[in-house]
Amino acid sequence: MISIAMKIRLFLIAWLYLLIPFFFRSGPIARAQEIKPFKNNDRVVFLGNSITDGGHYHSYIWLYYMTRFPGMNLSVQNAGIGGDRVVEMVKRLDGDVFSKHPTVLVTTFGMNDSGYFEYNGSEPDKFADEKVKESYEAYKAMERRYQQLTGTRIVLMGSSPYDEGAVIEGNTPFKGKNKAMLRIVDFQKASAQSNHWEFLDLNQPMTRINERIQQEDPAFTLCGNDRIHPDNDGHMVMAYLFLKAQGFAGNKVAEIAIDAASGKVASAVNCHLSRLKKTPTGISVDYKANSLPYPLDTVPRGWGNKKSQFDALRAVPFLEEMNQEQLVVTGLNGRHQLVIDGEEIGVWSAEDFAKGINLAALSNTPQYQQALGVMYLNEERWEIERRFRDYAWVQYNFFQPRGLLDANNRQAIEVMDAHIATDGWLKAKRDLYARAMLPEVRQAWQDQLDQLVAAIREAGVPRTRKITLVAVQ
Template identity: 65%
Template sequence: MRYSRTIFLKIGLYCLSGFLVNTTVQAQQITPFKEADRVVFLGNSITDGGHYHSYIWLYYMTRFPEMNLKVLNAGIGGDRVIEMVKRLDADVFAKQPTVLISTFGMNDSGYFEYNQEEPEKFADLKVQESFNAYQEMEKRFLGLVNTRIVLLGSTPYDEHVVIKDNQPFKNKNNAMKRIVKFQQESAKKNNWEFFDYNESISKINSKFQEKDPSFTISGADRIHPDNNGHMVMAYEFLKAQGFAGKKVAAVHLDAKHTSVLSLENCAVDNIQKTSKSISFDYLANALPYPLDSTARGWGAKYSQYDALKVVPFMEEMNEELLKVSGLKGSYQLKIDEEVIAEFSATALEKGINLSLLTQTPQYQQAIKVMFLNEERWEIERRFRDLAWVQHYFFQPKGLLNADNRKAIEVMDQHVAKDGWLRAKRDLYAKAMHPEIRQAWNAEISMLEKLIYQLNKPIKRRVSLVQISK
């Protein structure tokens, strides 16, 4: 039958629950974002160059299309707590967060020294340094008014994955877990919210490494998750917000009596039935969540879509369910007169997850939102590279945001010996001009406006036409 191979492959992946991490609906640990929230993610390179916060926003863009929400990246590669504290005013608080989400620990805990002499002493030193710096961060956070604080335990350093020619830093993650512990204690003391990525991602790594020692969510360097890892992070965050079990929409019709048995997050009307078909108008309150199948970013090997091999995102958070009882034979599914797929009456009785069918008009609509969000992310990354230059190079020299001829002359004295600075020299030569920054911000605003125009669900005409008895 037409489309059957594609459909069976997708449904096969959807049903491979035995290969996925066994998860259950859990209590809400992080309050969901609300209307007019400005959510700022403060972190290191995993936040700076990563997608997890963008994937989280994409969920809200598609699931809550009417919500006025802003998600902002405040990560800088290489940051420890001590560097984060120095840029709180200019780079974090200036974004006016109503929700401030902070994560650190990968750089705070150090690296190579774990394979040298006295690693335990080194770990004690790094944890204490991080704790001391965090006291100032905690004090500054307590001074914020009308800002909800969420602390995230850092994703783990995976010293257990087998990577050729890559010797792990032994017990580094144990030091990181000690840093996570004082964050958790701080959250409890201050009535802040807390979620531990270290524990949740470590469990996933451990489970899959039982069968494949080379598996890791923590990336090829044991540190930086790939696109699939960032989607797992988004899934874990959204699950902590209580979204597991929440459907995109659900329709259950009784074809025999031409009636609606149940609806969830949608409306159905104008049901019509003939001897060989049943059709109806369908308006969902949300779009299906689109998953990018391209490995994006420098050195990326995995796509966002590859996360489905690891976590049950489709079952738990991305069901657009169509169930029709009282049919016999096989049927062709059409949406807005476009042929989508063919299903048996038995399959329709059990329910079809339309989110698995990427050719539906509503999924194609969501893909536009996904690509626009990716464009937004790309431009925002320019500002993060600029922030690195400002706070890592210029701030210690008393030239923070100087953006003048002297600044670039000082920069040019160092680019020959500093590869990271050299890589960002061209960007800074542009971004030092306020007109360029204004143009980039205007482009981001335009993209966000377009996203919130295109993310509104549209009434669709759904038809099931019998093709065999």
């Protein structure tokens, strides 16, 4: 017979095993968030709501692959529709998601599923329970469909947060909404674990960033002025968290180490150096990297956005962790001017060169300018893809419930016109639908997308650069 003391001891041991993950946060919890990097010929589809539909995070992720792995054949597609809950997503799986033949399917939901205004009502906890239950029941149908897929990796992604903490004039937060969203994240994570799928939570890491910066700037938020839709900086943070989960922290664009005194290459990481010469005033070398630096856009893009992708550097160490193109030169004396392909880049001391100059942080280098060309082409691609998403919004939010999915005829236009007077969103998309309903227009848009992707691949091929260091007084 087991003694009382032994029973107590066994009880305490059991509780210790349950508590271990909470004490060692970098253990099982961190491993549960790892996502395998995309591979050549992957077709990645991001399924979500308006944050995916009108957002940039997936485009920023693809831009990383375009510049870091320029020879890689990779497709990243937007399958977001504004206003969607998981129940609406299930209804369009066949026509709008599986039809894209994804090899990787990233799914995120929770913002709309958790509801809005009722959190300011008399029974917010009851409302939260109802919304989480509704979302879970709808998700079970999605889970069953996903379990039937073959040849598709499933990644479940906890939604970016609803920011209740930011001080935003004229915007009172729905207190308790994000807590309900976290309950949805919990069942997503449990499903991923039970089905051996991959999982990433964006909610808690982004909330921690918001809370940290709000200590000094109460109005700061990654989640936009409506507390819901991340601005460009928030989308870049989402891309950073995704890429970090894929293991790219510490992955360099390139690294050059040269001993100027001996005129020898000390090391060359992810690049090839040739024709290294000592000159009377310094050194010169031909440099060809296998990658381009990641270009961070400084212009706010997308409807209503006020911040840029570059602004994300305030929140996350993307430059330090994922955008290092290091030039290290030892054995110098005094100050030297860095020249690349005849372009004067800047002047640094011998100590600075010995520590290393991060060329990826300098927007005036020829390779960064080349990367900007890739970025602008990618923005053009994003703009055209948005037309397809607006067309999908009309098809699945308006026509599908009325039995007119893909009708694309005069009857559909007449039904649409009967409702636009009372539906501002529908009215805003009327002209686009009138064009997109024509298959030749959609094909023309698709041809433009294909041409842009081809141009991106051509523009992203790294070139040999002449690096010269010239001593200055």
